Amino acid sequence: MSLKNYALQLKRRIAAVAAIHFEIAAAELPAFEVSPSSEARFGHFACNLAMQLARPLKRNPRQIAEELAERLNIELGEELAAPLAPVGQGFLNLHLSEHLFGEAVNEVLTGASPFQWQAEKPQQINLEYVSANPTGPLLVVNGRAAALGSALASILKAAGHSVTQEYFVNDAGTQVIEFGKSVFRENRDRYREAGWEISDEVYAWGDDGGYAAKTVAEVSESVFQLREETACEKKYTRSAQLFEITDSVIAQLEFQRASLGRFGADFQRFYSEHLLYAPDSRLPYQDVLTSYIFPEMLDIEQVPGPIRDAWHTLKEHGSTFEADGAIWLRTTEYGDDKDRVIIRSNGKPTYLLADIAYHLNKWERLENKDDSGDAPLMIDIWGPDHYGHILPTRAGLMAAGLPEEALEVLIAGWVTFKQGEKVVAMSKRKGNLITLDDLMDEVGVDVARFLFLERSPEAELEFDLEMATEQSSENPAYYVQYAHARICSIFSKALEEGYSEEQLISTELSKIDMAPLFTEDDAGRRQAELLRQLIYYPGVIQSAARGRAPQRLAHYLHHLAGEFHPWYKMVKVLVDDRETALARLALCAALRKLITHGLGLLGLNAPESM
RNA sequence: GCGCCCGUAGCUCAGGGGAUAGAGCAGCGGUCUUCUAAACCGCUGGUCGGUGGUUCGAAUCCACCCGGGCGCGCCA
Numbered sequence: 001m002s003l004k005n006y007a008l009q010l011k012r013r014i015a016a017v018a019a020i021h022f023e024i025a026a027a028e029l030p031a032f033e034v035s036p037s038s039e040a041r042f043g044h045f046a047c048n049l050a051m052q053l054a055r056p057l058k059r060n061p062r063q064i065a066e067e068l069a070e071r072l073n074i075e076l077g078e079e080l081a082a083p084l085a086p087v088g089q090g091f092l093n094l095h096l097s098e099h100l101f102g103e104a105v106n107e108v109l110t111g112a113s114p115f116q117w118q119a120e121k122p123q124q125i126n127l128e129y130v131s132a133n134p135t136g137p138l139l140v141v142n143g144r145a146a147a148l149g150s151a152l153a154s155i156l157k158a159a160g161h162s163v164t165q166e167y168f169v170n171d172a173g174t175q176v177i178e179f180g181k182s183v184f185r186e187n188r189d190r191y192r193e194a195g196w197e198i199s200d201e202v203y204a205w206g207d208d209g210g211y212a213a214k215t216v217a218e219v220s221e222s223v224f225q226l227r228e229e230t231a232c233e234k235k236y237t238r239s240a241q242l243f244e245i246t247d248s249v250i251a252q253l254e255f256q257r258a259s260l261g262r263f264g265a266d267f268q269r270f271y272s273e274h275l276l277y278a279p280d281s282r283l284p285y286q287d288v289l290t291s292y293i294f295p296e297m298l299d300i301e302q303v304p305g306p307i308r309d310a311w312h313t314l315k316e317h318g319s320t321f322e323a324d325g326a327i328w329l330r331t332t333e334y335g336d337d338k339d340r341v342i343i344r345s346n347g348k349p350t351y352l353l354a355d356i357a358y359h360l361n362k363w364e365r366l367e368n369k370d371d372s373g374d375a376p377l378m379i380d381i382w383g384p385d386h387y388g389h390i391l392p393t394r395a396g397l398m399a400a401g402l403p404e405e406a407l408e409v410l411i412a413g414w415v416t417f418k419q420g421e422k423v424v425a426m427s428k429r430k431g432n433l434i435t436l437d438d439l440m441d442e443v444g445v446d447v448a449r450f451l452f453l454e455r456s457p458e459a460e461l462e463f464d465l466e467m468a469t470e471q472s473s474e475n476p477a478y479y480v481q482y483a484h485a486r487i488c489s490i491f492s493k494a495l496e497e498g499y500s501e502e503q504l505i506s507t508e509l510s511k512i513d514m515a516p517l518f519t520e521d522d523a524g525r526r527q528a529e530l531l532r533q534l535i536y537y538p539g540v541i542q543s544a545a546r547g548r549a550p551q552r553l554a555h556y557l558h559h560l561a562g563e564f565h566p567w568y569k570m571v572k573v574l575v576d577d578r579e580t581a582l583a584r585l586a587l588c589a590a591l592r593k594l595i596t597h598g599l600g601l602l603g604l605n606a607p608e609s610m
Numbered sequence: 611g612c613g614c615c616c617g618u619a620g621c622u623c624a625g626g627g628g629a630u631a632g633a634g635c636a637g638c639g640g641u642c643u644u645c646u647a648a649a650c651c652g653c654u655g656g657u658c659g660g661u662g663g664u665u666c667g668a669a670u671c672c673a674c675c676c677g678g679g680c681g682c683g684c685c686a
Binding site for chain 1: 612613614615616621622623624625626627628629630632633634635641642645646647648649650665666667671679680681682683684685686
């Protein structure tokens with residue numbers, strides 16, 4: 001039995017048998033499933049083909065199932081623990097032979113990467129997530145996107161795809177000016193106290209910065225230190241304002257990167273928006289701002305970067321028109337409900353054009369990288385306030401000649417907070433927000449990640465801070481991790497009790513006969529159940545990848561731990577009967593490997609003790 | 611008004627055509643002399659928002675309605 005695609009193989013064999021028996025071309029067979037059985041009494045896999053055939057054959061599904069069962073009993077032979085027989089309206093439940101589980105455990109214990117799936121159509125995927133403005137610390141919503149994106153990246157890789165994780169830095173919008181002003185507002189008195197010369201006119205520049213003191217506090221401190229350390233003369237001039245802006249943005253990005261690293265989000269690339277104006281550092285960041293962002297008017301033809309190329313591409317495709325002094329894109333031709341401005345009447349590009357340029361750039365990089373011929377894919381994870389942006393962006397990409405499926409957008413749903421009974425409202429302007437760093441300090445990385453990941457991505461999520469902190473011992477993340485710690489503890493104990501190191505390594509345990517596990521008592525039933533869950537694991541990864549649904553993996557692990565703990569309580573692994581003990585140790589070793597792997601995909605640790 | 615998301619146990623949420631709808635928390639009662647009690651066992655808790663439809667089969671798909679959230683800028 002190959003653990004990884006056993007269900008798929010079964011399905012193919014069943015399809016082949018059915019096609020011959022019912023004289024239907026294989027391609028004409030109705031869609032059917034060989035899916036994990038919902039309950040242990042329904043065996044290991046359930047097949048609904050007979051029910052699906054009822055309509056095309058215009059026959060009773062039970063009868064179809066009878067005939068199918070007869071054929072399959074010959075085909076599957078000794079792989080089945082009991083002959084197939086129709087159940088309910090025509091289910092065929094496959095009860096697998098015990099010896100297959102020995103093979104499965106063997107594969108888990110000896111395989112280099114036993115859960116790594118070989119995708120039928122491996123894709124080059126660019127996964128972009130978080131991409132918060134560099135104008136403040138990362139917030140909890142960003143944390144949700146970070147958990148989601150990094151877990152999804154791992155899951156997609158485990159499902160056989162190739163994934164690049166990317167972060168878009170919005171460092172070329174008017175917000176960065178606001179941010180620089182706000183930082184200056186916090187720092188100007190500090191400068192003066194430290195003996196800096198600042199004219200009243202320059203001082204007033206910070207008056208109307210739009211960001212709250214708390215939001216810019218961390219960066220202000222850091223920029224002030226930088227000035228003190230690097231200034232030739234203590235004079236704050238008008239031109240120093242430019243550096244107040246760029247240094248603030250750069251410092252903020254560094255803080256964000258630190259938070260992301262601590263949270264376990266591993267990006268291969270941070271793509272700065274200002275590169276869309278001037279790529280390959282042809283112009284330093286400061287010059288991009290002064291040349292293209294600060295001026296009131298802009299001639300886009302003078303912009304040397306991808307943002308102009310994107311405009312040209314759209315124009316060449318005949319998708320643009322001029323009206324009211326602005327350049328518009330005919331997004332309505334691709335399903336949008338209104339056309340969109342891409343170049344304002346002052347010549348400056350809108351965010352939509354920048355976003356199109358950025359995605360075209362990503363797409364080019366993907367195509368250059370992909371030599372397999374399979375369609376590459378861009379997946380973006382956006383905040384919930386960007387729903388309205390999906391249609392225009394996709395329409396823009398289609399207008400530039402990309403296929404509709406090129407971009408897939410996932411929305412990370414709202415996160416609200418509850419402190420006991422009170423709902424905590426957050427506002428960026430007021431500055432009473434909870435940052436990702438706050439959250440990590442309060443509940444820890446593992447708990448935060450698990451709480452985010454066990455929810456479906458787009459649904460709203462209410463985060464009960466009291467529950468996550470005070471009652472953290474009853475947290476689902478710990479519940480799964482504790483299962484792992486207990487298994488590790490069993491192995492330590494085994495060494496104390498006279499088992500040798502050599503005896504307990506995976507390659508040795510893989511040779512153990514698993515037959516002692518299949519007893520007729522409660523212990524045997526629970527052991528069979530653990531093995532049943534074990535063989536579903538690769539399918540769970542596959543399903544989580546295909547559905548972009550990390551919560552399926554989180555729930556699976558939770559459920560598996562929920563099978564393990566009662567068994568652990570009821571059954572002693574290190575019993576006197578050596579054969580039973582070794583079989584149970586082999587089971588534990590396989591479960592440990594699985595849990596470590598699964599937690600790893602979600603970005604959680606698998607601690608050896610707790 | 612148009613579009614998207616959501617409505618499932620007291621609370622927070624899974625399940626998104628399949629069999630008797632699940633978990634955590636909260637509540638009640640038990641369990642450490644035995645590999646970790648961050649655990650286990652038992653009990654309590656549901657018209658899956660409503661009404662119609664499609665289907666052998668609907669919490670799941672479709673239509674309409676009710677309720678909650680968000681989006682509909684020459685902002686990002």
